[in-house]
Amino acid sequence: RKEVEQDPGPFNVPEGATVAFNCTYSNSASQSFFWYRQDCRKEPKLLMSVYSSGNEDGRFTAQLNRASQYISLLIRDSKLSDSATYLCVVNIGNRGGATNKLIFGTGTLLAVQP
Amino acid sequence: NAGVMQNPRHLVRRRGQEARLRCSPMKGHSHVYWYRQLPEEGLKFMVYLQKENIIDESGMPKERFSAEFPKEGPSILRIQQVVRGDSAAYFCASSPVASGYNEQFFGPGTRLTVL
Numbered sequence: 001r002k003e004v005e006q007d008p009g010p011f012n013v014p015e016g017a018t019v020a021f022n023c024t025y026s027n028s029a030s031q032s033f034f035w036y037r038q039d040c041r042k043e044p045k046l047l048m049s050v051y052s053s054g055n056e057d058g059r060f061t062a063q064l065n066r067a068s069q070y071i072s073l074l075i076r077d078s079k080l081s082d083s084a085t086y087l088c089v090v091n092i093g094n095r096g097g098a099t100n101k102l103i104f105g106t107g108t109l110l111a112v113q114p
Numbered sequence: 115n116a117g118v119m120q121n122p123r124h125l126v127r128r129r130g131q132e133a134r135l136r137c138s139p140m141k142g143h144s145h146v147y148w149y150r151q152l153p154e155e156g157l158k159f160m161v162y163l164q165k166e167n168i169i170d171e172s173g174m175p176k177e178r179f180s181a182e183f184p185k186e187g188p189s190i191l192r193i194q195q196v197v198r199g200d201s202a203a204y205f206c207a208s209s210p211v212a213s214g215y216n217e218q219f220f221g222p223g224t225r226l227t228v229l
Contacts, residue, residue: 004156032215043205043220044157087156093212099162099170100212101147106156 003027006088006105014113017078021108023071023088030090030103033064035073038085038107047073047086078112085109116141118208118221126227133193133200135224139208146189147207147218148181157205163189164212196228 006023013019025033033050048055050062050071061074071088088105119138127133139146148160162170163183174181178196183189193200203225207218 034217041203041225043222045220046217049215049217091215099172100145100209101159101162101170101173102149102157102207102218103159104149104157 001026002105003103004088004090004105006108008106008108010109010111012111012113013078015078015080017112018074018076019078019110020075021073021086021088021110023073023105025069025071025088025090025103027090027092027103028069029092030069031093032091033071034089034091034102035060035062035071036087036089036104038087040085044087044089044104075110078110080112080114083110083112118143118206118219120204120206120221120224122224123222124225124227126229127196128229129197130195133196133226135191135193135204135206135226137189137191137206137208137221139189139206140210140219143208143210143219145209145212146183147209148189148191149205149207151203151205151223153202160191169212193226196226198228201226201228 004025035047036044037047038044050064054063059076063072085107087107093100146163149157151157159173161181178194180192203223205223206221
């Protein structure tokens with residue numbers, strides 16, 4: 001079983017649509033959670049951190065359910081520029097600093113159509 | 115403030131040669147991470163270094179791969195006797211502290227092609 005699992009997509013949606021991505025993780029010791037965005041042949045870039053209380057950044061809303069080990073991302077009013085691969089990421093770190101590694105899902109491809 | 119820098123951006127090697135990938139972290143960052151992205155796959159953690167120390171190398175292949183982050187200069191990921199399966203994008207990231215709550219900033223990557 002993969003440590004972080006995502007639906008690979010692709011999700012093809014029209015401009016203005018709302019789209020939701022889901023992700024599950026298997027390591028209950030996961031410390032922190034993120035959504036990264038990766039454009040084709042580029043480096044990943046942080047989209048937003050994910051908190052248990054849920055958090056919003058403009059058109060983007062992220063949710064974390066630690067009990068279910070489930071993370072979600074909601075994008076409202078999709079733009080053409082949102083087309084990218086969205087990576088669900090967990091940090092396996094510890095307070096002793098013995099590690100601080102990111103575990104990536106394989107990503108969900110979003111294609112927003114005009 | 116320049117971001118994470120990696121060079122070369124593209125590297126072509128023949129089987130059996132050595133590949134050296136360099137990473138200069140963001141200014142003020144002393145923690146460096148290397149990740150590998152094989153074609154059509156997700157990024158996989160390889161190694162975590164702090165100045166002059168390897169903190170976690172649990173993702174490094176047992177043979178041919180090594181990494182260092184000297185007191186002066188960039189971090190180096192070294193692959194000896196490359197094989198076709200080493201062809202991938204290698205990304206370096208850096209952070210100012212070891213806290214898992216902090217963002218890791220990624221460089222543009224080095225795309226290694228082994229002929």
